[in-house]
Amino acid sequence: MIPGARLIILGRQGAGKGTQCVRLSRHFVVPHISTGDMLRAAVREQTDLGVMAKEIMDAGGLVSDDIMIGIVRDRLKAADADTRGYILDGFPRTIDQAVALDAITEELAKPIDVVLDLNVPREIVLERISSRRVCRDCGTNYTSDGHDPTPWICDVCGGDVLQRDDDTPDSVNRRLDLYEEQTFPLMRHYGDQGRLAVVNGVGKPSSVFDRLVKAVDNSRT
Ligand code: AP5
Numbered sequence: 001m002i003p004g005a006r007l008i009i010l011g012r013q014g015a016g017k018g019t020q021c022v023r024l025s026r027h028f029v030v031p032h033i034s035t036g037d038m039l040r041a042a043v044r045e046q047t048d049l050g051v052m053a054k055e056i057m058d059a060g061g062l063v064s065d066d067i068m069i070g071i072v073r074d075r076l077k078a079a080d081a082d083t084r085g086y087i088l089d090g091f092p093r094t095i096d097q098a099v100a101l102d103a104i105t106e107e108l109a110k111p112i113d114v115v116l117d118l119n120v121p122r123e124i125v126l127e128r129i130s131s132r133r134v135c136r137d138c139g140t141n142y143t144s145d146g147h148d149p150t151p152w153i154c155d156v157c158g159g160d161v162l163q164r165d166d167d168t169p170d171s172v173n174r175r176l177d178l179y180e181e182q183t184f185p186l187m188r189h190y191g192d193q194g195r196l197a198v199v200n201g202v203g204k205p206s207s208v209f210d211r212l213v214k215a216v217d218n219s220r221t
Pocket of ligand 1: 011012013014015016017018019020035036037039056057060061062063064068089090091092093097128129131132133141142143166175201202203204205208
């Protein structure tokens with residue numbers, strides 16, 4: 001049986017983290033823990049967290065470190081993540097979140113195997129995001145060819161396929177600027193720990209997936 005894994009995936013908005021995590025999660029048989037998906041579920045359910053987070057997310061801002069660290073700490077202690085590991089997508093996003101995650105993994109005595117930096121240039125992610133459509137119910141990604149069917153029904157669950165509320169040009173540019181300011185410094189943090197693997201995220205999704213699996217396998221040799 002394939003061994004589990006404890007992975008972090010970094011990369012600009014639209015780099016394909018969510019797309020690849022679906023495949024990596026199946027390959028390594030570990031849960032895909034996406035803080036963006038967790039927040040979007042809270043928004044749909046109109047919990048206190050969701051009501052607070054929606055405005056921040058739509059504007060392309062970041063939810064506070066304290067809240068995000070608490071959510072991830074609880075999630076990593078759940079039985080599935082504790083047993084086989086996980087792929088963390090969207091967390092950490094700031095140095096404070098990375099330092100808190102170092103402390104959580106140390107407390108659990110289960111260190112991260114490797115941090116994957118899915119590297120895609122800004123001009124390419126802007127194109128990908130402008131044509132991204134997402135199922136409101138199950139989160140499956142689709143790519144628009146400029147002629148969206150109305151209504152567009154998800155092949156997987158029958159939900160409505162729409163553009164994300166935060167995929168407006170202003171919000172996307174703010175998220176990309178915040179990525180350079182707040183998240184890019186994590187490359188150095190994890191590089192200094194000897195855990196960082198930079199992977200080219202341009203090309204067919206299947207080729208990108210092969211590169212990611214190779215990077216994880218290499219980190220274990
Ligand atoms: P989150 O959901 O994490 O969004 P994001 O970081 O903006 O990332 P994306 O979902 O936009 O990109 P992706 O890399 O997953 O790309 P995808 O696979 O969809 O976070 C949303 C918000 O929540 C944040 O803005 C923030 O407000 C809040 N938040 C979340 N975590 C937080 C935290 N830790 N702290 C504070 N706030 C937090 O791919 C994009 C498109 O490209 C798709 O259409 C896809 O089909 C296509 N595509 C993928 N791969 C390829 C390929 N190889 N070739 C061509 N097209 C491709």
